Amino acid sequence: MTRGEANDPTGGTAKVIFQPSGKSGRFAFGTPVLEAARELGVAIESICGGRGICGRCQISVASGNFAKFGVTSQPDNLSARGPVEDRYAAKRGLAPDRRLSCQARIEGDLVVDVPAASLIAGQTIRKDASSAHMVRNPALRLFYVEMCPPDLHTPVGDADRLIHAIEQDFGVEGLVVPFPLLAEVQKVLNGADWKVTACVDISGVRPELVTLFSGFNDRLTGMAVDIGSTTVAAHLVDLMNGEILASAGRANPQIRFGEDLMSRVSYVMMNTDGQARLHDAIIQCVNELTAELLENSSTERQHLLEAVFVANPVMHHLFLDLDPTALGQAPFNPGVSSAVRGHCRTLGLGLADAARFYFLPIVAGHVGADAAAVVLSERPDREKAPVLIVDVGTNAEIILWDGAQLFAASSPTGPALEGAEISCGQRAAPGAIERIRIDRETLIRRFRIIGSELWSDADGFDAQAASTGITGLCGSAIIEIVGEMLAAGILSADGIIRGPRTEQEKERLVSAGRTFAYVIRKEGPRLLLTQNDVRAIQLAKAALYAGVKLLLEKADLNTINDIRLAGAFGSYIDPAYALLLGLVPDVEVDRLKSVGNAAGQGALAALLDMDARKQIETMVLKIRKIETALEPAFQTHFVNAMGLPNSLDPFEKTRGRFGLPPLQENTGGTGRRRRQGRRER
Template identity: 30%
Template sequence: MKQFSITVYPGGKKITASEGDVLLRVLKKAGFPIPASCGGQGICGKCRVVVKGGVCHASPSPFLRKEEISQGYCLACLVLIEGDMEIEIPPESLAAALHTETSTADQATIVGYRPAGEKSGQSSDSKAPAFEFAQPAVTEPTASRRILFEEKPIIKDKLVLGKWEIETRTKRLHLRLHPPTLEDHRSDIERLRAELVSAGFSGDRMRCPLPVLKKLSKVLRAGLWQITVTLIELPDGVEILDIQPGDQTQHHLGLAIDVGTTTVVVYLVDLLTGQVIETAGGYNAQVRCGEDVISRIIYARTPEGLAELQQLVISTINELIEQILKATGLSARNIGCVVAAGNTTMIHLLLGLDPRYIREEPYIPTVSLVPPVKASELGLKVNENAYLYCLPAIASYVGGDITAGILTTGMHKEPQLTMFIDIGTNGEIVLGNADWLVAASCSAGPAFEGGEVLHGMRAAHGAIESVAIDRESLEPRLSVIGQVAPAGICGSGIIDTLAEMFLSGLLDRKGKICRDILHPRLREGEYGFEYVLAFAKDTAIGKDIVITEIDIDNILRAKGAVYAGCSTLLKQMGLGIEDIERFLIAGGFGRYLNIHNAVVIGLLPDLPYERFRYLGNSAVTGGHLALLSQRLWREAEQIARSTTYLELSTSASFMDEYVSALFLPHTDISLFPRVEPLLKSKRAEN
């Protein structure tokens, strides 16, 4: 097969590609950070490149404007290489990719788009600064409007397990063996077995893997017949995971891992005390192959794609483990057990299982309750004999991360009617109490994580995370993560923008931008009518950052799916919104969610604010609990078995609810008593 040279600017780096290769895959393989939220299907428009010269076949895309096409713009996923090429990665692609790889912990700043010292509505001097850093006072929430969730960790300095005691699967014992003599010539393994029987373990159901057996004699003698044995209790007996000389019982470690679609979080846990010793988190490297589970299932259709996805998530986890061990000075050898929580697709990809049938009707996974797996078989950098346990899934689209969330909240043991929701690309919803649990999943799509939005991005450095629009001047004030010029807008900012445009009279209830208002930020753009959040001179990408009517339609569909899922579950159980006593929100998206604005657009039901609570990362917390208590692990298994799953894709009532929810906030405004007076006030002002 012919080989060609690809020169990539800026920088002029040369890479090699074969005839017929897809440019996006070539660039990603070479390490170039190209955004591609759809996984290279040509439906997100993010992987923009400029072909400066050479031979290729570029398929057309509706995401490219005529002037961009004339300048050589293409989508890298739609370019087939046919010869030597010179390409440039433009600033907007570099900015989007780099910003999504930075920490989400950056401090946000409020940016008001008017010159310092100037009042709203006044004209600005062209030489005046484009924006000012607003005073901190404007960031303070008010009881009536700016209401944010405050994270309340389930586990802080000290673990509270209620009535459960720490009862880990792995045990560490310090044993003193009798040295052999001419009279006592038992083998080393028989000598060890006898001591373990004396300690209360069954010798007939004991296994010793070959790697442990190989070092047994040396370790016994190096420790002068005093050793530390690490055991794990399995359904069919006890297995010796490791032996070490001397007393090493103080180093008894485990890992709890949240294998998220977007991010991966790892807890290093002291199995003696239950304490979290250290944590680490980062973006799941699989995002380069697609930002949602459907994109990754499609990417995994080939053996090479599946292997790549598995390798990417394993490398992500290993990098986080290395960070933790470096920070603590502890050894991977002492990590004897790992518990992972993730949605069903992520667990399949972690294990290298083909996930294709999760996507195809009747949506059946390979496995819901995964048997224990040797971590070394996956390449995890822990003790070579440690086992990985995956929390059980409820259904193909309600995974072990939701089981972990239910376990964390205790809603399965409480009398109050609770609704639990994890808002993401695949919004999972659970309703119930101690008597019953029902669950469903609604495909919200990637809009809340920045996908399917022209200038959308994840909540990272440079993302607009909140928006307020002055009711008189219609000028926006933007909060940007990292105190930098904006590069795009993330989910919380998108929700704020819709709510603020709606309450300012810029949007009607169908989500259409008002054509009757004359304002420099309202205009007809390449993709239809749009509102300018930031002009090019003030952005990091050198282009205007806008919200288009197409973006708004995508967001309405996403919020409509979530609300319809909630209302369908309630109606299936003969209940109403008012019956919900607790509304729990999990996942990273909920952390900075403005409750008021989420209610205004009809994403969340109109409930008293005190009923809402943000849980933080309930998936890794549930994994932490299951790691420490075998009883809680069995409880998680019971949760997965006893929760009834409702398939919304075949439900006629769901479609009716969905269509009704495609308005701001809903076709039935009486469902939103807090929003109704705001609309009356807006009409009175107009």
């Protein structure tokens, strides 16, 4: 009689409850916990087929009397550890309260705790400032099988025997072995004593063999890549547990062919080899990032078997070597808008030879897969109240949820907000000014640079800045200095830098031809903010705000109280100054928040969860796409948005916060005040 049978009134069965799912059932004594879990649909991972080799199926048993379940659970209600678990514990370590569910057998009532790392569709925390969770349900799976050598009595082909073994051990039916892999299957099986680990893509209509490893292998990684116009960011992820192993980023080398998207499209149109050169540049960049990620994580290339990509439509086309010229003129029709799947080797990518890639669908001709990824990451459609998401960048993408429908548009802001095309601007790097304040009386500035936590008027700043120098203003400081100049009365509401009024002010406000400039730094490299700089910033922010206003108008919304700034650049913008510049509609500061690189997080979600891919493929078909270039109202909103913070919209909250006078009643360049929207949320 087993330990559980002594007080079991059911004649050799026990009640087992799995947490956190809450699924339960009765099972005969001696049933492996893993088998019970599978019968109940609890997706505990096991790539070794229950042989106690992989250790992925670990569980623990809760102790105590659980009245709501009607059971008393204790670790002794499992069979004692046997030689297989002892061997695993000696080799890899196994905590005292952990058991391998493939080896532990039921001998009494149990409440089984399944840790997230043991679930095929478990949860993993993103490696960034966000606390949101991602589901782990990857498209690629590993299955370890041990097969008998062929003999005269079983004249079945190697590939067929592999298919049968995987189906028998793991229940994977209908496995397809692509023709190019047949020779590899034969070679690996014969050289591995018929013990192999199969990597299988289960996301299609039928599961498909990706590659075969000799012996037991439990290493499987993927890469999520956000290809921005300015920056390319990549994450290497352990697909077995969701852990981010390494992250890297670098400037998009296509910048040398054009700062913004349309200049790159023009380069393709004007040069016969333009498309090839731009394609080669981005492929080389991704390959360099791949090599960096592999080296920094000590990961072998053969284990990097999947990549997920997001990008705006022009970057999407150039990466896939598609002609982007149609995106430069109406009706802005993309070569393909649905999700793209393929083999990495066809693009010349430096992943494993058998690696696959998945490119998220693009929303419209000017609204890309990066916007789709933002939707996937933020899921505004799950909110009851309207949500506005702005991915700030060279090509700003705007997403609006009005409580019933998603709207999307893009605005060609250009690179000015990120530091390009500004005389003292630069990319974010050590030595760049990232924060700046101007005294309202003396007009003297103080600032902080990347690489130092001290302000420039603090003791010790000069010593800290000596190693990097003070090299220019990055995007966050560019937004702040315009706001500070406005609040200090240096800038008029229409963006004109005034001249000096006192001798003291002549040190800060200097003549620059027919206009004036503000002196940020006199010594070292002289840093000035010129009238042309201010105008470039106004043009960029006006394009962004006009796109936002257009979507609000289409949704018949007058106000919105949940605004999210996305993108790596958006993460560093001070919300108060984003409002003062007039980047987004006027709200209380706590209603405007940064959500980090949401496009990159959406790429991670699609990498880790194959169901997320299906969800976004369905969602993009329901998004109402607005092409700003085809909307007459866009120009009206653009003209009004040239004002600081706006020529027509009052921005009462922001004006009050910074002590600015209220907006005077005026036409704002429109001829008359527009009728306000009919709905408020």
